[in-house]
Amino acid sequence: MAEKSRSEKLKRLVAVQRHLERIAENELADTTRQRAEVSDAMERVIGAISSADPVHAIFSMQYAQRYGRLTHRDQQLEGIQELIEMKVLQERTKAERLEEHMKDARELETRETDDNAVYDIIDQRFADITPASSKVQKP
Secondary structure, X not given: OOOOXXXXXXXXXXXXXXXXXXXXXXXXXXXXXXXXXXXXXXXXXXXXXXXXXXXXXXXXXXXXXXXXXXHHHHHHHHHHHHXXXXXHHHXXXXXXXXXXXXXXXXXXXXXXXXXXXXXXXXXXXXXHHOOHHHHOOOO
């Protein structure tokens, strides 16, 4: 099996890094969805607390405790969301750097291939100029 070039190896790393970036983005979307659900639940609890319905008045203490738990959960999710946002930025930055290195490596490989082609042409040119009689040695 032929050894892969540096640009091909970097291309594979870029693909892996982009996949890690997508995973982090999915985690961020999930956390954002969870925060939205907690926010909706908090609004419903506030609506129940402020309701004039006598049934809700009986459970006002439980509603207050529930609201406290939801507030705590929202704060936890906010911290998690900030960490995941930083992770997304880090993964994106890594992927962009790897992509730049891959492009540089590809450019160097192309340049090396072009240089080798020029050297081959020069070698062929000099091989054509050398007369056949110079290759024969006199005793």
